[in-house]
Amino acid sequence: MPTNDRQEPFSHPPLPVPHLRRRHWLQWGAGTAAAALLPAAAQSPQSGAAAAPPTIIQIADLSRAQQDVSRDFLVGSRTAWQELNARGGLRGRPVRHQVIEIDGTPASLRNAWQAANEDATCVALCGCVGNSVAQGLLELQRDKPPGERAATLAQVAPWLQYSAADVGDTTFPIFAGRQAQIAYAIRTLSVVGVSELGVIYADAQTQADARAEIAQATASLGLKTQEFVPAAGGSLATLGRDLPSTAPAMLLFVGGTPEMIELIRGLRAQNLWRYLVALADVNLQVLAQSGIAARGVSVIATQAVPMLTAGVPVVRRYRAALALLFDEPPSTLGLAGYIAARYAAQVLAGLDAAPTRATALAAFQRRATMDLGGFVIDYAGGQRSATGVTQGMLATDGRIVG
Structure with a gap:
C-alpha cells in the first residue's frame, strides 16, 4: 500500500521548555x-x-x-x-x-x-x-x-x-x-487451556453496551462464559467478595479504573486465585499507584498502543x-x-x-x-485502522510487567 513520504514534523527532539505539573x-x-x-x-x-x-x-x-x-x-x-x-x-x-x-x-x-x-x-x-x-x-x-x-x-x-x-x-x-482487545486477550488465555471465562460488567449499562461484542469474540474462540453484574443498588466490592467459588478463575472485566479498584477490594477478601483481564480503558499505571495489588489477584491489561x-x-x-x-x-x-x-x-x-x-x-x-x-x-480498505494490541500485567507485588 502507499506510504506517506512527507517529512515527519516530529523528526527532531523537542525544544527545552519549563515543566508543568x-x-x-x-x-x-x-x-x-x-x-x-x-x-x-x-x-x-x-x-x-x-x-x-x-x-x-x-x-x-x-x-x-x-x-x-x-x-x-x-x-x-x-x-x-x-x-x-x-x-x-x-x-x-x-x-x-x-x-x-x-x-x-x-x-x-x-x-x-x-x-x-x-x-x-x-x-x-x-x-x-x-x-x-x-x-x-x-x-x-x-x-x-x-x-x-x-x-x-x-x-x-x-x-x-x-x-x-x-x-x-x-x-x-x-x-x-474493544473486540480486537478481547480477541487478543482470549487467544492468550486459550494457549494455557482456558475454556471458560467469567465476564464482570461494571454496571447494567456497561453490560448492555458491550455484551454483543463480547459474545461475538468469545463465541469465535469457542469459549463458554458466565456473566456477573452488580445487583441494583449493589457494589462491585460486594460482587467481588461474594463471587461464588465455582466462578471461572479467569475473569474479563469491562469497566474503568475506579470500578476495577472497587472490584479488587472485594476479590482480595476471598482465599481464591483470580486472574482479572482488563481492557484499554483501565489505566494500569493508576492501578499500580493506588497500591491495590493483592495476593491472589493478578491483573492482565490489554493496551491499544506499544508498551x-x-x-x-x-x-x-x-x-x-x-x-x-x-x-x-x-x-x-x-x-x-x-x-x-x-x-x-x-x-x-x-x-x-x-x-x-x-x-x-x-x-x-x-x-x-x-x-x-x-x-x-493502515486502514487496509476498512474504516478502522488495523492496529495492534499489546498486553501488560500488574503482578501481585504491584509491579507492571510488559
Whole structure:
C-alpha cells in the first residue's frame, strides 16, 4: 500500500521548555475550555478565520468514571501539540490546541459539539475521549441539521472502543477497538487451556453496551462464559467478595479504573486465585499507584498502543517530550493521546496550504498508510485502522510487567 513520504514534523527532539505539573495543566485546561465555548470572533483579536491560526479541538469527558482515561490522554496530546509548535507548527504557523471539558452528560457533549462547529478556525476534532464521547459525536454527526459546518468537520483518532460503530466518512479511528482487545486477550488465555471465562460488567449499562461484542469474540474462540453484574443498588466490592467459588478463575472485566479498584477490594477478601483481564480503558499505571495489588489477584491489561518499555521511536519520543514539558510519569493512555495528535499533525503537514475543514477532511479520507515511529496506521480498505494490541500485567507485588 502507499506510504506517506512527507517529512515527519516530529523528526527532531523537542525544544527545552519549563515543566508543568498536572494541577497547573488543569488550571490551564479550564481556561481553554471556557475560551473554546466563546464565538470565534471573541477568541481572537484577529479579523476573521483566515488571520487566525488553525485550531484543533479536543473534547474530553472528565467525569469520575472517565477521568483516569481522559486526563492522561489529554496530557499526551498536549505534549505532542506543544512539541510541534516548538518546531514551528504547520508551515510556519502555530496550531491552537483547544480542550473542551465535559461532565459526561449528553447535554454537555452537545454544547461542546456546537461550540466546536461555531469556531470558524476549527479545522478538526482530534483525540476526543473517552468512548462515550466518541460514540456520542458519531450520533451528533449523523443528526446534524442541514447546512451545519459539521458536514466537513473530521473527528480524528478518537478513543473509540466500540468496535461495531459505523464511523461513516468523517471519523478516523486509529486505535484497536474493544473486540480486537478481547480477541487478543482470549487467544492468550486459550494457549494455557482456558475454556471458560467469567465476564464482570461494571454496571447494567456497561453490560448492555458491550455484551454483543463480547459474545461475538468469545463465541469465535469457542469459549463458554458466565456473566456477573452488580445487583441494583449493589457494589462491585460486594460482587467481588461474594463471587461464588465455582466462578471461572479467569475473569474479563469491562469497566474503568475506579470500578476495577472497587472490584479488587472485594476479590482480595476471598482465599481464591483470580486472574482479572482488563481492557484499554483501565489505566494500569493508576492501578499500580493506588497500591491495590493483592495476593491472589493478578491483573492482565490489554493496551491499544506499544508498551512503555518498548524500544520503538514513538515511545522514546513521547517519554522524552513528556519529561521536558510536564512533571508527569509516562502512561499508556498518555502515549495514546500523543500518538493521536501526532497522526493528525502529520496528515495536516502533508497539505500544500494552510488547512481548512474541507482540505483537512479530504486528507484524512485518503486514509494513507503511515508509520509513526513503530505505530503503524493502515486502514487496509476498512474504516478502522488495523492496529495492534499489546498486553501488560500488574503482578501481585504491584509491579507492571510488559
